[in-house]
Amino acid sequence: MKLFDKRIVALRIPGYETKAIEAFFSDMAEAGYLLHKLYGEWCVFRKTEPRKLKFSITYLSRVTVFDEDENETSMTYREYCEQAGWQFVCADYKTQVYCSDAARNLPEVETDERLWFQNVKKRFFREYVPFMILAPVLIWFLFWMAGTTTDFLNVQVFLCLLLLCFLCLYVVYEGIRYLYWEWKCRRAIDQGSPLPLSVNYRSMRLFCPSLAAMYLAPLCINFMPLLQEPDIAVPMLLYMVVVLVLGFCLRAAVKKRGTDPVTYMDFMALIVVVGLVIYFLSGAVLKPFLPEKEVIPFKNKEAASTISFSDFGYKPGENDVYFEGKEEWLGKQEWYFGNQENAHIQWHFSVSRWSWMNQLITRNFYKQQEISDTDLELVYEEGTTFVYREKKAPEEQVRTPGLKLYIETDHSFGRLYCENLPDTEEEILQLLVKDVLEREQEFFDKY
């Protein structure tokens, strides 16, 4: 990517491929782009006069995330390098980049290959092994989690899983590459030959799928469930935007003033605290201006489950064969219970792809509740949609003076019980019909 006089390249920088990355930086310098900054996988180059330079990348294991950019360890290390004639270029956390004129016959920064090899091994075991162990566990956990809900075929969840799988496979692939390289190095050491260090940097470039997996997958895990809830999504996005904008402004202001260096951790802590304050304040300030919620929040669900044969008292046998191998594909049901001051609502909804199954569910429900046809009166009819109201028994009117509505369509069945709602019965009925038809459509779109 070229931005005016800058060029930004995404590279994977594993510890054992430093020679290849150094070669890449040298070639870029020769082409007139000098490395300016490193941000994780991102290398920022600035346009300069083409120069023949040689680079050296070192990994300082003693530097921690809690250290400033210019800390005791890195500054001492810089002293050693500058004494030897190497010039500091940039650093990112533990990774330090130095350069020197290619014509100068300076000793390499790392002159002991075995020592360097030991350091790379240590780095690998510290950084990659935990990921390699976690990757299969994470994949298994995500599939298990997805399997417990019926949202597995949801496009967002599927995309999230796909990205995560890609990320996990990428980590495992890196691990295997490293192990192969380590094996080759051990063999070289045993034979007393130089370490097999590749200078081919073509395979180091990161492309869209890898970058998407790296950056989008963690975001998906963290924010996907939140973003699906509209009440949380708006303030959450607002919070993120404000935090980012404010963070960049603060960082730029501090840099411009040239005051004491701000550590990365200080910076992050500051923007998070400021962001949280703004988030809570914005919630309080914006609340009066936010539109009021639906009186009957049909869309909020408290619990959901799948419908299986065992719901009808059948014990599944080993030789049973189900459609697409999934017993729970018979249908889906949801419950909602809500209270607002003295108003109360109970909502049960079930949907199935087969109308015979829906009839079975409906009959089963009436049977369990001991409701006969004479207890119900038809209050709405349109096409194949029927709404019944339960007739109130004299003694029940005193105990539960609420409204009980039953809605039946070809593929779904719902039961609503509500008390002291400000809406009229007609309004509630219209909402109920609209909601059931929407839910039914949603179910068929998804499955």
Next chain:
Amino acid sequence: MPREQFQSLTEPMYYILLILLEECCGVDIMEMVERLSKGRVTIGPGTLYTLLGRFEQEQMIVETGRQGRKRWYQITEKGKEALRAEQIRLKQQWMDGEKRMEGFL
């Protein structure tokens, strides 16, 4: 195995410890090693930095002073022992070689 790693010293390790028999500034070691070995052994700043860290961790050298970023180091008794053991090993190796090569070369 940090204890086992200094059982035999590599050439850069040996020269660093030799230099540190006298108190010396860390950054000057590279130049002094090159001078002492008449240019045969060169130690890069990365290697020197790592080795000094490891020697210090193993208490084979000790920091004796500091001025700004510059640090001064000197060998400890433990370091001297390792140096002496390496000296004996090298001497033995040389003597074995001499004895074996007599009559052949």
